[in-house]
Every structure is written in C-alpha cells, then in structure tokens.
Amino acid sequence: MQCPKCHAAMHTYNRNGVQIEQCSGCRGIFLDYGELESLTRLESQWSQQAPPVQQAPPPPPQAYPAAPAPAWGAPQHGGGHYGGHHGGHHRQKSFGRMLFSS
Amino acid sequence: MTTSVVRALGRVARDTAHPAVRAADPAGCRACGESTVLADRPDGTVVRHGEVVAKAHADGTDPAGHRVRLAVAAHPLLAGVLLPPLPAAAEEVSGRPVTAWPYGTPVDPNDPDAAPWEQAGTLLARLHALPLAALSEAVAVERAVAGPGPRLPDMRGPAKAARAVARMRAAGPHPAAVPVERAWQRLPAWARGEARAPGPYALCHGDLHLGQLVRHPAPDGPWLLIDIDDLGLGDPAWDLGRPAAWYAAGLLPPETWLRFLGAYRSAHGPAVPAARDADPWPRLDVPARALTVQTAALALAKSTAEGRDPDDVELLMIDACARIADLATEFTPGASS
Numbered sequence: 001m002q003c004p005k006c007h008a009a010m011h012t013y014n015r016n017g018v019q020i021e022q023c024s025g026c027r028g029i030f031l032d033y034g035e036l037e038s039l040t041r042l043e044s045q046w047s048q049q050a051p052p053v054q055q056a057p058p059p060p061p062q063a064y065p066a067a068p069a070p071a072w073g074a075p076q077h078g079g080g081h082y083g084g085h086h087g088g089h090h091r092q093k094s095f096g097r098m099l100f101s102s
Numbered sequence: 103m104t105t106s107v108v109r110a111l112g113r114v115a116r117d118t119a120h121p122a123v124r125a126a127d128p129a130g131c132r133a134c135g136e137s138t139v140l141a142d143r144p145d146g147t148v149v150r151h152g153e154v155v156a157k158a159h160a161d162g163t164d165p166a167g168h169r170v171r172l173a174v175a176a177h178p179l180l181a182g183v184l185l186p187p188l189p190a191a192a193e194e195v196s197g198r199p200v201t202a203w204p205y206g207t208p209v210d211p212n213d214p215d216a217a218p219w220e221q222a223g224t225l226l227a228r229l230h231a232l233p234l235a236a237l238s239e240a241v242a243v244e245r246a247v248a249g250p251g252p253r254l255p256d257m258r259g260p261a262k263a264a265r266a267v268a269r270m271r272a273a274g275p276h277p278a279a280v281p282v283e284r285a286w287q288r289l290p291a292w293a294r295g296e297a298r299a300p301g302p303y304a305l306c307h308g309d310l311h312l313g314q315l316v317r318h319p320a321p322d323g324p325w326l327l328i329d330i331d332d333l334g335l336g337d338p339a340w341d342l343g344r345p346a347a348w349y350a351a352g353l354l355p356p357e358t359w360l361r362f363l364g365a366y367r368s369a370h371g372p373a374v375p376a377a378r379d380a381d382p383w384p385r386l387d388v389p390a391r392a393l394t395v396q397t398a399a400l401a402l403a404k405s406t407a408e409g410r411d412p413d414d415v416e417l418l419m420i421d422a423c424a425r426i427a428d429l430a431t432e433f434t435p436g437a438s439s
C-alpha cells in the first residue's frame with residue numbers, strides 16, 4: 001500500500017494484536033476500520049488494569065439456569081474467575097489468543 | 103521459500119480480483135495497493151488483495167478430499183452458512199492447492215466479549231442440519247463419480263487432535279505432558295483419529311474457533327463460517343467441543359457458554375438433546391475432552407519451542423487434562439468403540 005501523503009511504501013506492523021500500516025517515508029500511520037477503537041480499548045484496559053468501563057456488568061446468577069458441567073470440570077465453576085473477564089490483562093490476552101487458534 | 107509462495111499467492115489474489123488487467127498491469131494494482139499477508143503457517147498461507155484472499159493449503163493436503171470439500175463449500179445448500187469460494191486464477195502454488203475467497207471481516211481479536219457466539223451456534227446448527235444425501239449426490243455429480251461408498255470425506259477434527267499430541271511428543275519430554283498423555287489414552291479410538299466416529303453423521307466444520315467466522319460482505323454483512331480444510335462427515339458434537347472445553351476448564355464464563363449453546367439449540371442443532379433442561383454433556387463429553395487434550399498438547403509444544411513455561415491459561419487446560427486422567431473408569435462413555 002502507498003502512503004496517501006508522500007506516496008512512499010507503507011509497511012504493516014502488529015502492535016498488541018492491532019495491525020497498523022506505517023509509511024517508510026514520512027512515518028505516518030494508517031488505521032483500518034475499527035483499529036482506532038481497538039487501540040483505545042487497549043489503552044483503557046492498560047490504564048485501569050481492569051475490564052473496560054463500557055463492559056456490561058455480569059448478569060445476576062439467577063438470570064441463567066445453572067449450566068451443567070462435566071465431572072472433570074474446573075473446581076472454580078460457580079466461583080467466577082474466568083479468563084475472559086476477571087483474570088487480569090495478561091490472562092485475558094492469553095485466552096484471547098487461544099480463542100483464535102486451532 | 104515461503105516468500106515465493108506469498109508472492110505467487112499475491113498474484114493469484116490479484117488476478118482473481120481483476121482478471122481483465124492480468125496482462126495489462128503485471129507489476130501491481132493502483133486501486134488495491136500491495137497484497138497483505140493475513141497468515142503464513144505450515145498449515146496455510148493466506149494473502150489478501152483488495153476484496154479477494156488467496157489461500158495456499160498445507161503441504162500434503164489430500165487432493166481428492168480437498169476438491170470435494172471445495173465443491174461442498176460452493177454448493178447452494180451452504181449459502182448463508184459457509185463463505186463460498188471464488189473461481190481462483192490458479193489451482194496450485196509450489197505444489198500446494200490454492201483457493202480464492204471473498205475478503206470478509208474477522209472477529210476483533212481484542213474484544214472476545216463482543217464475539218458472535220450466538221451466530222457461531224446458529225451457523226453450526228444450520229451446517230449440521232444439512233441433508234447429506236442431497237449434498238453427496240450433488241458433489242458426486244460434480245466430480246462425475248458414480249457407485250457406492252462415501253463420497254464426502256471425513257471431518258478431520260480427531261486427526262488434528264492426534265497431530266497435536268504428536269507435536270507435543272516431538273517437542274521432547276515435559277513433566278506437564280504426563281497428564282495430557284494420560285487423558286489422551288483414555289479417549290475412545292475414534293476421538294484419537296484411529297477409527298471412524300460412531301454415527302449418526304452430520305456435515306461438520308472440524309476446527310471451530312473464533313478465527314473461523316467472518317462478516318461478508320465486509321465490514322458488516324452477515325457472519326459466515328470459513329475454512330474447508332477439516333470439513334467433512336463426523337459427530338457434530340465435535341464442533342461444540344472447543345467452546346465446551348474452554349467452559350469446562352473454567353476459561354469461558356457460563357453466560358457465554360450458554361449464549362452459544364442456547365443459540366445452537368434454538369436453531370435445532372442435532373448434536374445435543376433439544377430440551378433446554380436436558381444435560382448436553384453425555385454428548386459433549388468425549389469431544390470436549392479430546393479438544394482439551396489437543397489445546398493442552400499444542401500449548402506444551404509451543405511453550406517448549408519458545409523456551410518458556412506454560413502460562414496461566416495454558417496451565418488451566420493442562421489441569422483439566424489431569425482431572426480427566428483421574429476420572430473413574432465409569433466416566434468414560436463409549437471407551438470401547
């Protein structure tokens with residue numbers, strides 16, 4: 001892809017899972033649709049060291065019937081520290097990777 | 103070597119996107135700019151050019167099975183379920199089969215909470231409900247193949263689990279590999295890819311995870327499944343096995359798991375009993391255990407290769423293997439099959 005400003009070649013970099021294109025000439029940065037929001041979200045997670053504010057609070061337990069689990073299920077079932085939500089930034093990132101890989 | 107595959111794929115993607123300018127502008131394409139590498143792994147290299155992506159499938163892909171899977175993906179019965187292929191400008195690159203697809207917007211990897219769990223459940227239910235007879239007949243006609251015998255290939259999920267365990271073994275001995283290996287040994291032969299799955303069969307995706315969903319047309323069209331590499335006949339419960347494994351390991355919150363499972367049931371998915379209060383685990387248990395082993399084995403292979411210890415999340419999957427390994431024998435349904 002070519003830089004719209006100086007027409008030098010743009011290279012793709014991955015920053016915390018967000019793909020950004022940076023111009024090799026003027027060092028300008030191009031963000032695709034949704035990438036600015038992704039960066040903003042990462043920043044707010046970093047500054048709070050907590051789930052983002054816009055995240056809805058978990059529904060009360062009675063909103064769902066108790067979900068059956070297998071005999072070998074994790075002992076924290078019902079205890080509620082799940083990777084995607086309450087495990088902190090590092091754990092969320094690692095689980096995020098797992099959600100997307102074979 | 104990879105670079106030449108990437109370059110050749112970029113040309114295939116570009117020629118598929120603009121067949122008319124193939125000869126006129128061999129150097130590049132002003133409208134779309136350069137091609138972008140979306141993935142470059144031994145099991146698949148994917149390059150995007152404008153609205154088209156070209157994929158070089160893994161070395162050693164079974165050519166006959168691949169052609170049938172591609173024909174299935176193009177079949178009108180799968181419209182609205184699986185992204186249909188485009189007629190590719192080339193059929194192979196460096197001996198690897200090549201396919202072309204419209205570009206679709208993937209799930210935002212930084213926002214798994216916003217992932218389309220309901221849509222994933224609904225799409226799987228619709229895939230699993232497809233009439234196999236009509237599908238295999240249409241595919242057979244397309245290939246001009248007649249006569250008895252299975253015309254659709256088997257789903258490759260169990261074969262992938264076996265490959266993950268082989269990778270873990272090849273990475274060398276590791277204390278954490280012991281429970282993973284024991285959990286693997288307790289699985290029935292079909293779940294280890296050593297026998298055919300017991301029926302009834304459905305058309306299965308074979309490798310469901312959040313990277314297998316895109317919106318097409320980009321950026322906000324309906325969600326569709328992608329990736330034909332593991333598609334085929336099998337136990338449809340396998341496709342629910344990975345989210346089930348994450349839930350069982352304590353990684354996926356119960357709300358999210360129930361959103362996925364509820365959508366699958368609402369769309370009449372055949373892999374679990376239809377009644378909402380019926381326990382789905384007698385059907386999910388074996389696939390979820392196999393995918394727990396697969397995930398833990400790959401985590402160990404990767405962490406060993408990277409010279410680090412397994413992280414917290416990977417350890418949760420290994421812990422789940424230890425609990426599976428310690429189960430009483432009566433908790434191993436279908437172990438003899």
